[in-house]
Amino acid sequence: QVxxxxxxADMKKPxxxxxxxxxxxxxxxxxxxxxxxxxxxxxxxxxxxxxxxxYAKTNYAQKFQGRVTMTTDxxxxxxxxxxxxxxxxxxxxxxxxxxxxxxDYDHWGQGTLVTVSS
Amino acid sequence: QSVLTQxxxxxxxxxxxxxxxxxxxxxxxxxxxxxxxxxxxxxxxxPKLLISADTNRPSGVPDRFSGSKxxxxxxxxITGLQAxxxxxxxxxxxxxxxxxxxxxxxxxxxxx
Numbered sequence: 001q002v003x004x005x006x007x008x009a010d011m012k013k014p015x016x017x018x019x020x021x022x023x024x025x026x027x028x029x030x031x032x033x034x035x036x037x038x039x040x041x042x043x044x045x046x047x048x049x050x051x052x053x054x055y056a057k058t059n060y061a062q063k064f065q066g067r068v069t070m071t072t073d074x075x076x077x078x079x080x081x082x083x084x085x086x087x088x089x090x091x092x093x094x095x096x097x098x099x100x101x102x103x104d105y106d107h108w109g110q111g112t113l114v115t116v117s118s
Numbered sequence: 119q120s121v122l123t124q125x126x127x128x129x130x131x132x133x134x135x136x137x138x139x140x141x142x143x144x145x146x147x148x149x150x151x152x153x154x155x156x157x158x159x160x161x162x163x164x165p166k167l168l169i170s171a172d173t174n175r176p177s178g179v180p181d182r183f184s185g186s187k188x189x190x191x192x193x194x195x196i197t198g199l200q201a202x203x204x205x206x207x208x209x210x211x212x213x214x215x216x217x218x219x220x221x222x223x224x225x226x227x228x229x230x
Contacts, residue, residue, distance in 0.1 A: 035219070039161065044120070044224040045208050061218050093162050100167070103212055103219045104154045106176060108164035 002026040004034075004096055004109035011115045017084040020112045022096030029077035030054040033099040036070060036081045038092040046092075050099065051079055086116045121146060121213055122222035129228040130199045138225045140192045140209030146220070148190035151212040155185055155194045158206045165208065169194060196227070204229045 007021040022034060033052040037045050049060040051070035058070050069082045079096055094112045097105035123141045130136040140153060147153060153172050156165035167176050169185035172192065182203075184195045192211075196203055209222035 037165075037221075042161070044206075045156070045158075045165065045210075045221040047210075047219045047221055049218070059218055062216055095164060100170065102152060102171070103210065104152075104167055104170040105156075105165075106167050106170075108166075111162065111164060113162075 002098065002107045004098060004107055006094075006096060006109040006112045009113040009115075011117065012086050014087055014116060014118055016086050016116075017082060018086060018090075018114055019080055019082045020094050020096070020114070022079040022081070022109050024077045024079070024098065027098075029072075029074060034070075034072070034079040035097050035099055035103075035105060037095045037097060037105075039095070040089065040092040043092075048081065048083075048094075053079075088116050090114065091116045120223045121216070121220055122209055122211060124207075124209060124222040124225040126223070127226045127228065129230055130196075131230045132199055132201065134199050135195060135197045136199055136227060137196075138194045138207050138209075138227070140194070140211075140222050142190050142192075142211060142213075144190060145215040146190075146211045146213040147187065147192055149214055151214075153185065153187055153192040154210045155183075156208045156210065158208065161206065168207070199227075199229055201229050203227060 003025045035050045036048040053072040071080045096109040098107040100106040155169035158165040172187045173185045
């Protein structure tokens with residue numbers, strides 16, 4: 001079955017960088033893009049960006065342009081999301097999700113809680 | 119704030135029908151981009167795809183859930199409301215001005 005397994009919870013200081021991994025299994029990693037979505041405490045879902053191993057392309061939300069990088073490693077079917085210059089309002093649960101066709105996410109990782117605090 | 123606006127909350131008694139609106143603009147829903155809907159049972163847990171491409175239910179989603187779209191808005195309807203439907207619901211569409219996907223503001227459904 002399709003599984004997306006994310007790296008564990010992390011705690012960072014303001015100004016630092018975080019890198020979350022998302023290892024996919026149960027399907028052809030090249031056939032579907034991976035998007036990243038976050039949810040701050042008490043807030044709604046926020047789309048961060050998308051990465052495609054097949055097309056070697058990315059698309060980032062304007063809000064995060066210049067601060068986020070999404071990559072893939074096809075040898076391990078793993079997607080990565082790096083966010084730099086962390087602030088306290090980056091504290092959130094970060095999810096990776098498989099794009100089924102066009103922007104619809106049919107499988108999600110379990111989420112990674114990232115806490116940014118001094 | 120999101121470019122897709124949803125009511126903060128809706129409620130209904132078991133068995134009733136409730137609808138959740140998702141209001142956008144000419145740069146997203148009104149431009150013909152697909153709308154997807156997600157259910158999140160608890161904040162901090164992974165959302166579940168409920169409706170794909172405006173009206174399509176993925177395998178395993180009960181037919182009590184249905185989606186529709188008209189003009190610059192979309193709607194999710196839940197008929198025969200059940201206690202287990204109590205959750206947060208989010209719409210999603212592509213915005214051509216932002217050039218990326220966006221989620222709606224979210225709606226909490228309460229079963230009375």
